[in-house]
Amino acid sequence: xxxxIIRDRIPREELLASGHLACPGCAAPIAMRLVLKALGPQTVxxxxxxxxxxxxxxxxxxxxxxxxxxxxxxxxGAAASGIKAGLEARGDTKTTVIAWAGDGGTFxxxxxxxxxxxxxxxxxxxxxxxNEAYMNTGIQRSSAxxxxxxxxxxxxxxxxxxxxxxxxxxxxxxxxxxxxTASVAYPVDLVEKVMKAxxxxxxxxxxxxxxxxxxxxxxxxxxxxxARQAVLTRVFPLMEVEDGARWRFTAExxxxxxxxxxxxxxxxxxxxxxxxxxxxxEVDARWQVLExxxxxxx
Amino acid sequence: xxxxxxxxxxxxxxxxxxxxxVISAYPITPQTQVVEALSDMVADGTLDARYIKVESEHSAMxxxxxxxxxxVRTFTATSAQGLALMHELLHWAGGGRLPIVMAxxxxxxxxxxxxxxxxxxxxxxxxxxxIQLYCETNQEVFDTTVQSFRxxxxxxxxxxxxxxxxxxxxxxxxxxxTEADVVxxxxxxxxxxxxxxxxxxxxxxxxxxxxxxxxxxxxxxxAMQRAHGVLREVEDEWERLxxxxxGALEEYRTKDADLLLVxxxxxxxxxxxxxxxxxxxxxxxGLIKVKMFRPFPTExxxxxxxxxxxxxxxxxxxxxxxxxxxxxxxxxxxxxxxAEDRPTLYGYVLGLGGRDVTPEVVEDVIDRTRRASxxxxxxxxxxxxx
Numbered sequence: 020x021x022x023x024i025i026r027d028r029i030p031r032e033e034l035l036a037s038g039h040l041a042c043p044g045c046a047a048p049i050a051m052r053l054v055l056k057a058l059g060p061q062t063v064x065x066x067x068x069x070x071x072x073x074x075x076x077x078x079x080x081x082x083x084x085x086x087x088x089x090x091x092x093x094x095x096g097a098a099a100s101g102i103k104a105g106l107e108a109r110g111d112t113k114t115t116v117i118a119w120a121g122d123g124g125t126f127x128x129x130x131x132x133x134x135x136x137x138x139x140x141x142x143x144x145x146x147x148x149x150n151e152a153y154m155n156t157g158i159q160r161s162s163a164x165x166x167x168x169x170x171x172x173x174x175x176x177x178x179x180x181x182x183x184x185x186x187x188x189x190x191x192x193x194x195x196x197x198x199x200t201a202s203v204a205y206p207v208d209l210v211e212k213v214m215k216a217x218x219x220x221x222x223x224x225x226x227x228x229x230x231x232x233x234x235x236x237x238x239x240x241x242x243x244x245x246a247r248q249a250v251l252t253r254v255f256p257l258m259e260v261e262d263g264a265r266w267r268f269t270a271e272x273x274x275x276x277x278x279x280x281x282x283x284x285x286x287x288x289x290x291x292x293x294x295x296x297x298x299x300x301e302v303d304a305r306w307q308v309l310e311x312x313x314x315x316x317x
Numbered sequence: 318x319x320x321x322x323x324x325x326x327x328x329x330x331x332x333x334x335x336x337x338x339v340i341s342a343y344p345i346t347p348q349t350q351v352v353e354a355l356s357d358m359v360a361d362g363t364l365d366a367r368y369i370k371v372e373s374e375h376s377a378m379x380x381x382x383x384x385x386x387x388x389v390r391t392f393t394a395t396s397a398q399g400l401a402l403m404h405e406l407l408h409w410a411g412g413g414r415l416p417i418v419m420a421x422x423x424x425x426x427x428x429x430x431x432x433x434x435x436x437x438x439x440x441x442x443x444x445x446x447x448i449q450l451y452c453e454t455n456q457e458v459f460d461t462t463v464q465s466f467r468x469x470x471x472x473x474x475x476x477x478x479x480x481x482x483x484x485x486x487x488x489x490x491x492x493x494x495t496e497a498d499v500v501x502x503x504x505x506x507x508x509x510x511x512x513x514x515x516x517x518x519x520x521x522x523x524x525x526x527x528x529x530x531x532x533x534x535x536x537x538x539x540a541m542q543r544a545h546g547v548l549r550e551v552e553d554e555w556e557r558l559x560x561x562x563x564g565a566l567e568e569y570r571t572k573d574a575d576l577l578l579v580x581x582x583x584x585x586x587x588x589x590x591x592x593x594x595x596x597x598x599x600x601x602x603g604l605i606k607v608k609m610f611r612p613f614p615t616e617x618x619x620x621x622x623x624x625x626x627x628x629x630x631x632x633x634x635x636x637x638x639x640x641x642x643x644x645x646x647x648x649x650x651x652x653x654x655x656a657e658d659r660p661t662l663y664g665y666v667l668g669l670g671g672r673d674v675t676p677e678v679v680e681d682v683i684d685r686t687r688r689a690s691x692x693x694x695x696x697x698x699x700x701x702x703x
């Protein structure tokens with residue numbers, strides 16, 4: 020897609036200020052910048068503990084030009100529900116309330132509050148930017164950490180032994196009106212999904228892959244390329260799920276081999292060729308499941 | 318309007334009169350009639366509030382925190398295990414200076430499973446930055462519910478009002494429900510100074526460095542200290558409107574007493590009865606009811622207890638490894654009383670897990686206190702058979 024088209028389709032307004040505290044090459048502020056462009060200034064951000072608790076800046080500063088409420092790790096879904104109810108109680112039905120959580124705050128400790136909010140179909144958008152481990156505390160494994168990955172709690176001698184939790188299927192089982200996966204390497208796709216979600220009522224859920232140079236042991240300049248490769252290899256397909264039932268791909272997924280994607284990340288450097296082949300088989304199997312869902316719409 | 322109602326319904330009527338805008342709660346025995354009554358009030362339109370029916374007490378408090386930072390009046394109710402589950406969020410509400418009001422039905426903590434009254438649930442939350450008000454009657458529960466919102470919003474601190482499981486929560490008493498127009502004058506709509514405002518976007522609760530954190534805690538402490546005077550002002554106005562007041566501390570037949578009982582919650586009513594009996598028989602015994610536990614009414618307690626020979630504190634709670642919690646706090650408050658005026662303190666632990674504290678038990682406490690020139694130990698357990 021040409022630069023002109025990207026410029027035309029992504030709003031110019033900047034609601035993320037420069038001077039935030041993200042590491043070089045971090046995908047998380049890129050994701051926030053794009054999401055806020057799509058949502059506009061009438062947005063409230065609810066931020067459970069995650070890398071963004073730091074990125075947003077210390078008191079009395081804020082890198083966001085919209086109201087921001089820092090909340091406890093496991094409360095994204097519940098605190099956002101309360102803020103939405105409070106705004107509505109005073110007649111404000113227009114403001115978009117979003118929860119913005121990492122994978123730990125979504126897949127693990129915040130899953131209960133998220134499930135509660137989704138089951139109640141709260142009128143919020145829940146964003147999970149997923150860097151596949153507890154990066155803010157120093158790269159400990161979460162249930163979003165992929166099989167075989169090194170982290171500081173899954174050392175190379177005993178790397179992550181479980182497959183990544185399937186958060187999209189979990190959310191689809193709640194039959195919420197809208198779910199999307201998104202990537203910082205596909206900014207137009209991301210922004211258009213958020214713009215679409217903005218005008219849907221009820222709980223909307225976004226899963227955004229967020230490559231993390233220190234945690235994935237990759238170069239600061241590889242983030243966008245890694246995010247794109249995750250899509251092209253079908254490791255992280257770009258999808259929409261409506262009402263938990265209608266599954267749709269939103270990008271081309273040629274199914275490039277996973278090996279180059281795995282081998283360029285030093286968090287996987289201990290893996291044997293057989294183990295990389297195992298990852299390929301898992302990706303292929305998952306893809307078949309997804310294709311069936313897209314074909315059958317379930 | 319006088320109605321006969323259980324304590325849990327007195328809470329709900331107080332919430333209705335306070336025109337709460339966001340309720341979020343999770344059911345737990347013996348709190349359930351609070352949330353059931355509020356559900357009915359919201360469903361039939363009597364109360365114009367958003368009611369978020371969450372999946373846990375933890376989320377109930379998180380949702381109240383969300384509502385409060387959005388600038389509206391919020392309420393929840395819980396008990397025992399539910400309150401313990403909220404613990405982290407109680408700090409969030411207290412440290413965040415959010416004027417949330419919560420009714421906690423005092424119930425003992427498991428294990429073993431219990432649903433009956435004691436105060437260990439709320440006293441375990443002592444240091445979370447909540448004002449704590451212990452009630453004796455259903456009338457006091459209704460009045461305190463309404464007053465709590467006014468107090469909370471004047472000092473920007475959350476308020477926990479406490480009522481004993483079953484002795485109040487499920488016991489019917491006549492309650493004079495103050496008319497809506499009177500309460501509306503007493504408690505106008507909340508106007509939050511600090512709230513989420515799209516016109517003036519700010520970050521709340523951000524990372525705070527060591528050079529600023531202590532100043533925030535100092536301001537919290539100052540607000541707690543201010544709450545003493547604000548409660549008096551709130552009660553002055555409520556008394557003017559309704560004729561009723563309670564005080565952070567109540568002195569009952571204390572004149573010239575050489576022995577004072579100190580109680581909180583429903584044990585107070587039993588102790589009043591015993592004090593009346595003993596006074597009628599010519600014995601110089603009186604009663605101090607402690608309503609406000611946080612901020613602790615240290616000055617009032619010193620004034621009330623100094624010069625009295627013996628003080629018997631009745632604690633339906635205890636801190637394992639220490640003693641009855643009110644007793645230990647009062648012992649600490651009395652340290653600064655001069656030696657000649659400092660009473661001998663007898664700290665009784667009794668009524669845990671809903672065990673009855675009957676007039677006979679209170680009589681026994683008085684007699685034990687008179688018999689022993691010194692307490693035989695720091696924590697005097699009543700009625701324990703092993």
